[in-house]
Structure formats: C-alpha cells, structure tokens
Amino acid sequence: MLIDARELADGTTVSADLCIVGAGAAGITIARALRGTGLSIAVIESGGFDFEGDTQSLYSGRMVGIDTWAMDVMRLRYFGGTTNHWAGWCMPLLEEDFEERDWIPNSGWPIGLDELRPYYERAQRRVELGEFIYDSVEVANAEGLPLVESSGRLETQLLQFSPPTRFGSRYRQELVDDPDVDVYLYANVLNVALESSEDSLSHLDCATLSGVSFTVEADRYVLACGGLENPRILLASNEQLPEGVANGNGMVGRYFMEHPHYLNSAAWVLQGEPDLSFYRPRAASDILNAPRGRMMGLLGLSRSARAAEGLPHFTLSIGRFDAPEEDTGPIEPGDIHALVAQPGRLTPMARLSIRAEQVPDPDSRVRLGSDTDDFGIPRIELDWQITRDDDFAIRRGVELVGAEIAAAGLGRIWTPTDDEGAIQWQAAPGGHHMGTTRMSADPSEGVVDANCRAHDVDNLYVAGSSVFTTGGSVNPTLTIVALAERLADHLAEIA
Amino acid sequence: MSATPRCQRRDFLRYAAAQVISLPLLQTMGCGSDDGLQATQEWLDARPRVDTYFADARQSLGDDRVLDAAERIGREYIDVRVVPVRQSAVEELLTPVTALINEAASDEEAVAELRALVGEDFRDLQVVDVRGWTLSETEAQVAALVWLTS
Numbered sequence: 114m115l116i117d118a119r120e121l122a123d124g125t126t127v128s129a130d131l132c133i134v135g136a137g138a139a140g141i142t143i144a145r146a147l148r149g150t151g152l153s154i155a156v157i158e159s160g161g162f163d164f165e166g167d168t169q170s171l172y173s174g175r176m177v178g179i180d181t182w183a184m185d186v187m188r189l190r191y192f193g194g195t196t197n198h199w200a201g202w203c204m205p206l207l208e209e210d211f212e213e214r215d216w217i218p219n220s221g222w223p224i225g226l227d228e229l230r231p232y233y234e235r236a237q238r239r240v241e242l243g244e245f246i247y248d249s250v251e252v253a254n255a256e257g258l259p260l261v262e263s264s265g266r267l268e269t270q271l272l273q274f275s276p277p278t279r280f281g282s283r284y285r286q287e288l289v290d291d292p293d294v295d296v297y298l299y300a301n302v303l304n305v306a307l308e309s310s311e312d313s314l315s316h317l318d319c320a321t322l323s324g325v326s327f328t329v330e331a332d333r334y335v336l337a338c339g340g341l342e343n344p345r346i347l348l349a350s351n352e353q354l355p356e357g358v359a360n361g362n363g364m365v366g367r368y369f370m371e372h373p374h375y376l377n378s379a380a381w382v383l384q385g386e387p388d389l390s391f392y393r394p395r396a397a398s399d400i401l402n403a404p405r406g407r408m409m410g411l412l413g414l415s416r417s418a419r420a421a422e423g424l425p426h427f428t429l430s431i432g433r434f435d436a437p438e439e440d441t442g443p444i445e446p447g448d449i450h451a452l453v454a455q456p457g458r459l460t461p462m463a464r465l466s467i468r469a470e471q472v473p474d475p476d477s478r479v480r481l482g483s484d485t486d487d488f489g490i491p492r493i494e495l496d497w498q499i500t501r502d503d504d505f506a507i508r509r510g511v512e513l514v515g516a517e518i519a520a521a522g523l524g525r526i527w528t529p530t531d532d533e534g535a536i537q538w539q540a541a542p543g544g545h546h547m548g549t550t551r552m553s554a555d556p557s558e559g560v561v562d563a564n565c566r567a568h569d570v571d572n573l574y575v576a577g578s579s580v581f582t583t584g585g586s587v588n589p590t591l592t593i594v595a596l597a598e599r600l601a602d603h604l605a606e607i608a
Numbered sequence: 609m610s611a612t613p614r615c616q617r618r619d620f621l622r623y624a625a626a627q628v629i630s631l632p633l634l635q636t637m638g639c640g641s642d643d644g645l646q647a648t649q650e651w652l653d654a655r656p657r658v659d660t661y662f663a664d665a666r667q668s669l670g671d672d673r674v675l676d677a678a679e680r681i682g683r684e685y686i687d688v689r690v691v692p693v694r695q696s697a698v699e700e701l702l703t704p705v706t707a708l709i710n711e712a713a714s715d716e717e718a719v720a721e722l723r724a725l726v727g728e729d730f731r732d733l734q735v736v737d738v739r740g741w742t743l744s745e746t747e748a749q750v751a752a753l754v755w756l757t758s
Contacts, residue, residue, distance in 0.1 A: 264731050512735065515742030520730035530740045 115289045118300035118321050125327040129155035132331035134302050137194020138590055139576035139597040140337035141280045146601030148291050152608055156296045160191025171486050174493030181542040193281020201277025204587035205233045209416050216423030219473040222582040223554040223563040229595050236594035240275035243403030247271045255400045258391040263521040266418040274407040303488050305350035305358045313572045337576040340546025341493055344479045349490050359567035362557050366479040368548035370584045372468050373499055373540035379465035379511050384524035392431040424510045426586040427469035470586045471503050479549050504535035545589050547581040565600045576600055682755030684738050685748040705749040
C-alpha cells in the first residue's frame with residue numbers, strides 16, 4: 114500500500130513488525146525480499162516518486178575535509194534513492210577485501226566472501242544482470258580476447274554494467290501492490306527513540322515538511338539511508354544519550370571512506386599495438402546471460418603483488434586515446450602535453466583512471482554541524498580525509514603496473530608524482546559513502562555486528578554501505594544489495 | 609643491421625634510443641639541454657667505445673629529438689640517483705652499463721644484453737621514477753650515457 118504521510122492525521126502512530134527507513138537500493142531490496150513472510154513492513158521514505166527540491170535540500174551539508182561533490186547533489190532523496198542516477202557499475206568485493214590484512218590498518222570484516230556469495234548471486238538479478246561470473250580469464254577466453262599479462266603481478270578484473278536498474282521505478286509497483294508492505298512517502302525520521310533501558314528502540318519520531326508529526330513503532334528497525342544519513346540520524350538522536358544512538362564506543366560517523374578517483378591521471382604510452390579490446394566497454398559476453406548488460410576489464414595488481422608491497426586495492430580503467438590538451442592536467446609541457454598538442458608527434462597513448470581503496474581512518478568522519486535543516490536537525494559536516502600513506506601507495510601501485518606493462522613490451526606508464534613520490538592529482542569522489550557504521554566482531558571497533566545489528570541496540574539494524582568495514586576499490590551497489598538480501602534472510606529467520 | 613662498423617654504431621644508437629629506452633617514451637619527452645658534468649664526461653672520454661657510439665650516432669641522426677629526449681631522461685636520472693652529484697658516484701652508477709657495452713663482443717651482443725637487462729629490471733622491479741615515468745634502471749643509465757656524451 115502507498116501512503117502519503119502528509120495526509121496522515123497529526124499524532125498518528127504507525128505500527129509494523131518491521132520498519133525500514135529509506136527506500137534506496139538497500140531498503141527496497143529488504144522490503145522485496147521479505148514479501149510473503151507474513152511480516153508487516155513499513156517503509157519510511159523522505160521523498161516522493163520524483164525529485165523535489167525542498168526534500169532534496171534536507172541533504173545539504175558542509176565539507177571540511179577534501180572537497181567533494183555537494184552532498185545534496187551526489188545522492189538523491191526520493192523513492193529509489195541514489196539508484197535514480199547511478200551509473201550501474203557492478204563488481205563484487207574480492208575475498209581479500211573481507212580479510213584482515215596486516216598492511217591495511219583496521220581491515221577485516223567479521224564475514225567472508227563465501228558467506229556473501231549466494232547473496233551476490235541474488236543481487237546480480239536485482240540489478241538485472243545475468244550470471245555471477247567475474248572471472249576475467251573465463252570471460253576473455255569465451256570472447257577470444259587477450260588479457261594484458263606479464264609475470265603474474267598484473268590482474269584483470271571484470272566489471273559488469275547494470276542497465277542501470279532504477280530501483281524506484283523498477284520495483285515500486287511490487288511494493289505498492291503487496292498487502293503486507295506500506296510505503297510512506299514524504300516521511301522523515303527526526304529522532305530514534307530508545308526504551309528506558311537504552312538497549313532497544315522504542316519508536317521513531319517522524320514528520321513531513323508540511324507539518325504532520327507521527328510515530329512509528331515496530332519490533333525491529335532497519336536504517337537504510339546511505340553512508341551519510343545513517344550516521345546523521347544516529348548522532349542527531351541525542352535526547353536520551355548525548356553521544357547519540359548505537360554510539361557507545363564513539364564509532365558512529367568515523368571511518369568514512371570513499372573510492373578516491375584519479376580520473377585520466379596516469380598515461381600509458383603504447384608500444385607494440387596491444388589488443389586492449391577486453392578493456393573497452395562493450396556488450397556483455399553471451400556466457401553472462403545479461404542481454405541488457407555491458408562489461409569491461411580493469412587492470413590491477415594481483416593479491417600477492419599488493420601484499421608484498423603493502424598496497425591497498427585499486428583498479429585502472431583504460432580510457433581515451435586522444436586526450437585533449439585541457440585534460441592533461443598537471444602533466445608538464447614536454448611530456449604528454451607535447452604529444453596531444455602537436456598532432457605530428459602523436460604517439461599512441463591511453464589515459465588511465467585510477468579508482469582506489471582508502472585505508473580506514475577514524476579521523477575521516479561524519480559529524481553533526483552547527484547548521485540545521487528545516488526540521489531543526491543538524492546538518493552534516495563531512496571531514497573526508499585521505500592519508501599521505503594512501504597517496505604513496507597509489508603511486509607505487511601504478512608504478513608496479515607500469516613495470517609489468519613495460520616488461521611485457523607494451524610501453525611505458527606515466528604517473529603524476531610529487532617531489533616526495535606520492536601521486537599528485539586531485540582525488541575525485543565516486544559518490545560512494547562507506548564505513549560510517551562499520552561492521553565489526555568487537556563492539557569497541559564498530560557499530561554493527563556480522564548480522565548488521567547495532568552492537569548497542571538489540572532491535573536496530575543498519576543496511577547499506579555505511580556498514581562496510583573496508584571498501585575495496587569497486588563500486589558498492591552490488592555489495593549493498595547483497596548485504597541487504599542477507600539481512601532480509603536474517604530478519605525472516607528471527608521473526 | 610649493417611655489417612660495417614660505422615653503420616653498426618649508428619644502428620646501435622638508434623637501437624638503444626628506440627628500443628632499449630623505448631621510442632614511444634622518447635617521443636613523449638620534450639627537447640631539453642643542460643650543462644653537462646664535465647668531469648664525468650672526461651671520465652667517459654677515457655672509454656672510447658662508449659663515447660664513439662654516441663658521438664657518431666648523434667651526428668648521424670638528422671632528427672635530434674630522440675637523442676634530446678634521451679639526454680633529458682639521462683640528466684634527470686642522474687639528478688634522482690646521485691645526490692649530490694659527484695663524479696665518483698656517477699661513475700659507480702654507470703660502470704655496469706659501460707662495462708657491458710665495452711666488453712661486448714659485438715654491437716649486436718651489446719644491444720641484446722641491454723635489452724635483456726631492461727626486461728629483467730622491470731620483472732625484478734629495478735625501476736626508477738623519472739619525472740613520473742616508470743623506467744628501468746638500465747634504460748635510464750643508457751640515457752644517462754647519452755646525456756653525458758652529448
């Protein structure tokens with residue numbers, strides 16, 4: 114059923130077995146997955162079915178660290194959430210991404226890839242892709258295309274593109290038609306209220322911008338509002354506990370991670386006319402059984418190579434061969450600039466874009482700012498930090514890729530480098546907000562446990578990329594959906 | 609390659625610049641000139657085979673762009689590897705490459721050995737960052753010889 118919260122009587126109390134806050138990829142996935150279980154579900158969505166400026170402006174905030182896209186631009190606050198403008202890039206995290214790596218401080222999820230794999234297979238269908246095949250060798254062989262290979266340090270990863278699936282429009286009707294699911298539009302959570310025991314939630318205080326106030330009471334709650342809004346809601350719910358909800362160890366909002374993007378930064382001067390077709394975006398291979406899907410290969414280093422050097426995960430996409438002069442950034446005249454500026458000297462060259470994992474850093478964080486939104490809720494102050502070690506690591510990683518390419522006789526790699534040997538290029542964000550309610554086995558090291566349940570609050574769950582312990586280097590949506598499917602199974606089991 | 613010694617020397621330089629160092633790389637590097645290391649050049653002058661290779665070949669190339677780029681790489685490589693620049697340190701750095709060239713039975717053998725060393729460098733991660741380029745130590749040393757004999 115669909116309910117416009119603006120039409121509720123002021124003071125209404127909504128009751129359900131399960132309340133899901135947020136109708137983005139995670140929230141919609143959980144609601145869909147629990148249909149038919151007998152659970153009554155209330156989905157609380159701030160927006161309507163389309164973009165509306167006054168609702169969207171609730172997402173505004175201030176950046177005090179690395180400047181990134183404005184927070185009311187990079188994400189969308191209406192039914193379907195940020196899938197309303199995502200690009201569809203899909204790849205699962207790798208096995209090592211879940212493991213504790215000695216060289217990545219604060220790494221190590223309490224779950225492994227094996228546990229998530231069946232849910233990745235489901236997620237694959239939710240984003241309208243086919244087989245869960247991400248083995249680049251298998252796909253390259255099927256396509257009859259070569260991979261860039263050398264001594265074993267290089268690794269090609271396969272990226273699949275969802276059409277992309279707009280979760281709002283794609284799954285709206287299924288939820289609206291379901292008798293056990295009530296979707297409340299224009300409904301904003303202002304406060305998460307605890308029982309007097311402070312170890313479980315009592316209810317949610319909600320309101321519409323039009324002035325209707327109401328309450329939601331449920332047996333269990335899932336916060337699924339994204340990597341910035343999840344911590345904001347928890348931190349801002351500080352009437353009973355000054356540190357906010359689920360924040361007994363001060364971890365809510367910390368460890369904010371992005372995927373630093375160094376777009377068109379490195380350059381590959383080609384030698385020997387290598388066949389790079391596998392690394393171009395193109396229709397998905399037949400073996401993927403995804404008629405609407407596309408795919409492309411990404412270059413990176415093998416696990417052993419990264420472990421040997423203590424490097425984070427990163428990938429390189431092979432881009433334009435004819436970068437215009439204005440795109441050459443800080444490459445000094447006389448280097449690549451001269452190539453593109455003087456056609457007579459043009460040498461085959463590809464631009465490389467780097468997308469990297471960043472080391473989880475407690476000082477990279479979301480805080481409450483001093484400004485407030487139309488409800489009087491403090492807006493976000495985002496302090497995104499990348500450590501200097503990350504900058505060195507990325508430079509070194511690309512250098513290793515360059516050595517492998519050169520060893521294979523395929524040319525040379527150029528990377529923007531500062532005087533100390535770190536990468537020198539403006540890191541752009543991917544709009545991937547991760548880590549702010551991180552998953553941990555030890556309550557002192559995170560906000561939620563392996564089942565995405567808050568360590569401090571027994572009937573509160575968190576969904577979405579805010580629970581990522583580490584982010585890998587790949588786009589998070591497929592993992593968000595896989596984790597949501599897994600959480601739905603858990604909620605069904607304990608109901 | 610030509611059978612005549614002079615042509616071999618010319619071919620050697622072209623080969624060194626275009627294959628050992630990587631022609632596409634050289635083509636991306638702008639022209640440059642700088643003061644040489646006089647003392648080191650004198651040291652190299654005492655090694656006639658190396659000096660002759662580069663001097664003869666330099667004159668033989670109508671387009672100096674490739675050699676200019678090699679010189680630039682070589683100059684900056686020395687700046688990276690020898691701080692502060694001292695003759696003895698430069699000698700020590702370049703001795704293996706000069707010895708290889710001088711002791712090779714033929715130009716072809718020298719080129720083949722240099723190319724093999726470049727490949728080994730990349731596989732063994734014996735690499736150096738020169739203005740953001742990831743280069744093999746050997747190819748950068750060849751470039752340094754080009755610069756020092758210019």
